[in-house]
Amino acid sequence: MKKIAILLLAAFLVGIVPASAQKKLEKRYAYTLKKLKLNKETEAQFAPVLRAYLTEKKAANEKYDDLKDKYKAAEKAGTLTDSQATQLLDAKFECDAAELVVKKKYYEEFKKILKPKKIFYAFDYASEKLSVIEGKD
Numbered sequence: 001m002k003k004i005a006i007l008l009l010a011a012f013l014v015g016i017v018p019a020s021a022q023k024k025l026e027k028r029y030a031y032t033l034k035k036l037k038l039n040k041e042t043e044a045q046f047a048p049v050l051r052a053y054l055t056e057k058k059a060a061n062e063k064y065d066d067l068k069d070k071y072k073a074a075e076k077a078g079t080l081t082d083s084q085a086t087q088l089l090d091a092k093f094e095c096d097a098a099e100l101v102v103k104k105k106y107y108e109e110f111k112k113i114l115k116p117k118k119i120f121y122a123f124d125y126a127s128e129k130l131s132v133i134e135g136k137d
Contacts, residue, residue: 024130025054031133032125036118046113046122053106054126060098064091 029051038046067088074080080088103123110119 021058025058027130027133028126028128029054031128032122035125036122038114038118042113046110049106049109049113050122050126053102053109056102056106057099057126060102061095064088064095067091 029047032050032054033043033047036043036046068075071080071084071088074084107119107123110122114122
């Protein structure tokens with residue numbers, strides 16, 4: 001578990017996020033801030049913490065996202081093998097666990113700035129489907 005945390009921190013510090021992923025992250029960031037309707041002072045405190053949370057959350061899910069992209073054609077064609085499905089499931093479980101660690105960490109950070117109700121909505125908005133964020137749903 002420490003290895004995952006170190007890798008996540010390293011990825012965050014180096015800023016290794018592809019341009020398309022960065023655009024999605026920025027959309028999610030702007031959407032979450034807009035939906036929370038914070039006053040300017042609170043938003044100024046919360047915004048950098050939210051950005052760090054979204055970056056670490058994305059890093060926590062990279063292994064699954066990479067495998068999902070790798071097997072996308074097989075999944076669409078219905079030719080996903082048991083081995084591929086097992087790899088996807090294992091990666092998903094691992095990433096879910098890593099994401100939970102990130103959420104718990106940032107819950108503690110969010111508590112320093114926001115009330116519990118706003119924290120609940122912050123996590124909810126930050127996890128919204130991209131189609132909803134872009135107004136396609």
